[in-house]
Amino acid sequence: MAETPAEKGLACPACGCHHLLVLRTRPHTGGRVMRQRECRNCGRRLITYESLPDRQGWHDLADMADLSESQKKTILSGLLQFFGRVF
Numbered sequence: 001m002a003e004t005p006a007e008k009g010l011a012c013p014a015c016g017c018h019h020l021l022v023l024r025t026r027p028h029t030g031g032r033v034m035r036q037r038e039c040r041n042c043g044r045r046l047i048t049y050e051s052l053p054d055r056q057g058w059h060d061l062a063d064m065a066d067l068s069e070s071q072k073k074t075i076l077s078g079l080l081q082f083f084g085r086v087f
Ligand SMILES: [Zn+2]
Pocket: 012, 013, 014, 015, 016, 017, 039, 040, 041, 042, 043, 044
């Protein structure tokens, strides 16, 4: 693999699928975030540590929760404020 394991290059180690659902995002030491992900294809779970929160991750999180638009906005703004304080 030529790509570094960045957000867009991330692939399932079991099947190579790039559709990794974010199950959970938590602040981690060193200003990083820990994400638990699950492959949508084979169900393999993995943990990633990322240095910057990225908006796509928040969208994944909200999609999984199947929330209304207003609920998503509330959650997204809350998360961004939270990580704004962390960083
Ligand atoms: Zn997979």
